[in-house]
Amino acid sequence: MKIAVLIKYCPDSEAVIKVSDGKLDTSGVKYSVSPYDEYACEEALKIIEAKGEGEVVVFNVGPQKNAKGIKDELARGADRAVHIVTDAEVTCPRYAGELLAAALKEENPDLILCGWKGIDYDLGVTGIKVAEYLGIPHVMIVTKLELSDGKANCTRQSDIDEVIEVALPAVIGTQKGLNEPRYPSLKGIMKAKKKPVKTTTPAEIGLERGDVRAEYTDFAQPPSKQAGKKFEGPESAAEVVKLLREEAKVI
Amino acid sequence: MDFSLSENELEIVELVKEIADNELAPRMVEIDEASRFSWDNFKLLGNAGILGMLFPEKYGGTDLGYLAYSLSVEEVSRGDFNTGLTLSVHSMSALAILKFGTDKQKETYLQRLMTGDYLMAFVLSEPDFGSDAAGLQCRAEKVDGGYKLNGTKAWISNAEDAHLFVVWATLDPKLGKKGITTFIIEKDTEGIEVAKKEPKMGGEGTATNQIIFTDCFIPDDCLLGEEGRGLRVALNSLSGGRIGVAANATGVSQRALDEALAYSQERVQFDVPICEFQGIQWKLADMDTMIEAGRLLYQKAAYLKQYAGNDLDLDPIKEASQAKCFATDSCLHVCSEAVQIMGAYGYSREYPVERLMRYSKVTQIFEGSNEIQRNLIARELLKD
Ligand SMILES: Cc1cc2nc3c(=O)[nH]c(=O)nc-3n(C[C@H](O)[C@H](O)[C@H](O)COP(=O)(O)OP(=O)(O)OC[C@H]3O[C@@H](n4cnc5c(N)ncnc54)[C@H](O)[C@@H]3O)c2cc1C
Numbered sequence: 001m002k003i004a005v006l007i008k009y010c011p012d013s014e015a016v017i018k019v020s021d022g023k024l025d026t027s028g029v030k031y032s033v034s035p036y037d038e039y040a041c042e043e044a045l046k047i048i049e050a051k052g053e054g055e056v057v058v059f060n061v062g063p064q065k066n067a068k069g070i071k072d073e074l075a076r077g078a079d080r081a082v083h084i085v086t087d088a089e090v091t092c093p094r095y096a097g098e099l100l101a102a103a104l105k106e107e108n109p110d111l112i113l114c115g116w117k118g119i120d121y122d123l124g125v126t127g128i129k130v131a132e133y134l135g136i137p138h139v140m141i142v143t144k145l146e147l148s149d150g151k152a153n154c155t156r157q158s159d160i161d162e163v164i165e166v167a168l169p170a171v172i173g174t175q176k177g178l179n180e181p182r183y184p185s186l187k188g189i190m191k192a193k194k195k196p197v198k199t200t201t202p203a204e205i206g207l208e209r210g211d212v213r214a215e216y217t218d219f220a221q222p223p224s225k226q227a228g229k230k231f232e233g234p235e236s237a238a239e240v241v242k243l244l245r246e247e248a249k250v251i
Numbered sequence: 252m253d254f255s256l257s258e259n260e261l262e263i264v265e266l267v268k269e270i271a272d273n274e275l276a277p278r279m280v281e282i283d284e285a286s287r288f289s290w291d292n293f294k295l296l297g298n299a300g301i302l303g304m305l306f307p308e309k310y311g312g313t314d315l316g317y318l319a320y321s322l323s324v325e326e327v328s329r330g331d332f333n334t335g336l337t338l339s340v341h342s343m344s345a346l347a348i349l350k351f352g353t354d355k356q357k358e359t360y361l362q363r364l365m366t367g368d369y370l371m372a373f374v375l376s377e378p379d380f381g382s383d384a385a386g387l388q389c390r391a392e393k394v395d396g397g398y399k400l401n402g403t404k405a406w407i408s409n410a411e412d413a414h415l416f417v418v419w420a421t422l423d424p425k426l427g428k429k430g431i432t433t434f435i436i437e438k439d440t441e442g443i444e445v446a447k448k449e450p451k452m453g454g455e456g457t458a459t460n461q462i463i464f465t466d467c468f469i470p471d472d473c474l475l476g477e478e479g480r481g482l483r484v485a486l487n488s489l490s491g492g493r494i495g496v497a498a499n500a501t502g503v504s505q506r507a508l509d510e511a512l513a514y515s516q517e518r519v520q521f522d523v524p525i526c527e528f529q530g531i532q533w534k535l536a537d538m539d540t541m542i543e544a545g546r547l548l549y550q551k552a553a554y555l556k557q558y559a560g561n562d563l564d565l566d567p568i569k570e571a572s573q574a575k576c577f578a579t580d581s582c583l584h585v586c587s588e589a590v591q592i593m594g595a596y597g598y599s600r601e602y603p604v605e606r607l608m609r610y611s612k613v614t615q616i617f618e619g620s621n622e623i624q625r626n627l628i629a630r631e632l633l634k635d
Contacts, residue, residue, distance in 0.1 A: 073261075082424075162313065183270060183299055184266060184299075185298065185300045186263050186266070186299060186300030186301065186303075186304065186313040187299075187300050187313055189263055190313065192258070
């Protein structure tokens with residue numbers, strides 16, 4: 001079985017992103033693989049380990065620096081990787097989806113796993129776009145996955161658990177709770193260097209200009225929160241009600 | 252001398268840092284408070300490959316060498332000093348098998364020791380022979396097909412949790428140093444009793460016990476190395492162990508500084524964070540300088556130990572002692588200063604630094620007290 005894992009290399013969840021002149025300032029920010037994608041990679045590794053055969057192939061679109069993120073997943077145990085190297089970060093998920101779908105077509109995986117969203121822009125679109133371009137089904141926000149001959153049973157957890165059955169290949173978007181991602185091992189780190197990473201470019205794929213329909217034009221820091229107000233004693237109740245109505249406009 | 256790490260080593264130390272921050276540090280207080288060995292932490296080190304850093308790949312090791320190893324001991328210790336100490340003692344004991352063991356001993360034990368399925372303890376000290384370890388009295392009498400052990404060992408870290416002991420005993424006290432011999436013994440061998448746990452000042456997450464051997468029969472193949480050459484095994488193990496303790500103490504010091512540094516930026520007195528007082532800044536500066544100096548000393552010793560390889564004549568006895576002595580003396584001082592900076596909160600058991608301070612004291616005592624380290628350093632100086 002061949003499982004593709006799509007990963008995004010994002011500013012770390014603890015990174016503080018600044019905005020200057022309407023642009024994101026990521027200088028000095030630590031990057032790591034988006035945690036949702038780590039669930040995807042872990043699930044892929046577990047499936048292959050249980051089967052005892054097959055391979056896990058990591059896919060990424062983005063600049064050269066993303067090689068570090070790819071290597072982290074190879075160190076965790078993925079077998080090889082395909083890196084579509086771009087000059088700058090691809091912020092349009094439609095375009096990222098197009099590029100990934102083109103690379104995936106060549107590999108023909110039996111299953112595609114990805115985080116249901118990236119922790120950077122929180123869009124949750126790329127995986128869906130990949131499925132669309134490949135003409136295969138997708139299920140997002142999956143917290144339990146069971147495979148049986150050519151099918152995947154995916155559980156989506158909300159107030160009521162939904163179980164959705166899809167035919168493979170399909171794109172499954174993984175959510176927190178699916179598994180507990182492992183740390184790479186020291187051996188894994190040492191081996192990762194020798195694992196094959198195929199690099200390609202949008203030009204080689206023939207998609208130098210994708211179907212980009214939305215672009216980020218401006219970023220702004222949210223206004224800093226005003227200090228809270230404190231009211232004490234029952235005698236302030238009337239004042240609180242008045243402010244809730246007139247200032248906060250919540251009642 | 253070049254201590255710079257390869258890209259590989261850097262990534263590995265990064266990973267150990269991450270494990271220390273995310274997995275070990277949050278549980279440090281809980282483990283020490285519960286006075287319980289943390290199998291979770293030990294297995295975590297095994298799974299990551301950290302227990303195998305000094306061992307060849309053929310036995311399941313990762314063969315990364317002393318420099319990356321000692322930096323990892325520091326990181327693990329910064330996360331949880333008990334686990335860091337266990338990592339050091341376990342590695343030092345297992346190394347004795349690698350260096351002095353037969354192929355059969357290596358094949359039987361090393362793999363299990365690397366994965367964390369097997370824990371090892373270092374069984375040298377006795378109630379009446381601590382610094383003067385060469386005077387030990389535990390007897391290994393030669394009998395048909397093996398040896399019969401009688402005697403008592405004291406202060407053995409992880410004795411109650413370990414599966415395997417590396418034990419020093421004498422074939423006959425009359426032989427003096429020439430009688431001292433090393434053995435590899437499974438804990439569940441008949442005739443071994445792990446006696447009650449010693450209540451201690453600190454480091455409660457690593458139990459310390461006496462071990463009593465009573466007519467304990469062990470077969471010939473428990474012999475490690477040659478009869479009468481046990482002191483060599485002990486000295487070689489201990490020079491590695493001292494690098495480990497130096498790294499352990501440096502990790503503890505770093506944790507104490509990290510805690511005090513963060514606190515000093517938050518605690519406001521006289522309307523300013525206390526880190527704005529020069530008196531506090533100087534403490535922080537000295538703490539950091541001492542830590543850095545200790546780190547350089549153990550890295551130098553690690554570099555030399557790696558270089559020495561199997562050549563016992565090149566064993567960096569002096570450098571290992573200097574690192575151990577300086578890093579552990581610094582550790583008590585740094586921890587005490589951390590408590591001072593944090594005032595009553597530092598003294599409180601709710602915060603981790605008093606625990607670090609209590610533990611730091613023992614780093615000056617075990618694996619050769621710092622007086623003994625100074626003796627060793629002076630002896631090397633006065634040689635020739
Ligand atoms: C928590 C803990 C864990 C330990 N774990 C282990 C373990 O896993 N395995 C093991 O084998 N042992 C272990 N030990 C024992 C440890 O190695 C000894 O405590 C140490 O070697 C010192 O011996 P001692 O305590 O008998 O002190 P002593 O040798 O009695 O020394 C008492 C004092 O006299 C000083 N002194 C002694 N001789 C000289 C000298 N020639 N010149 C100047 N000063 C001198 C010492 O430095 C010390 O200050 C542990 C001890 C502790 C406290």
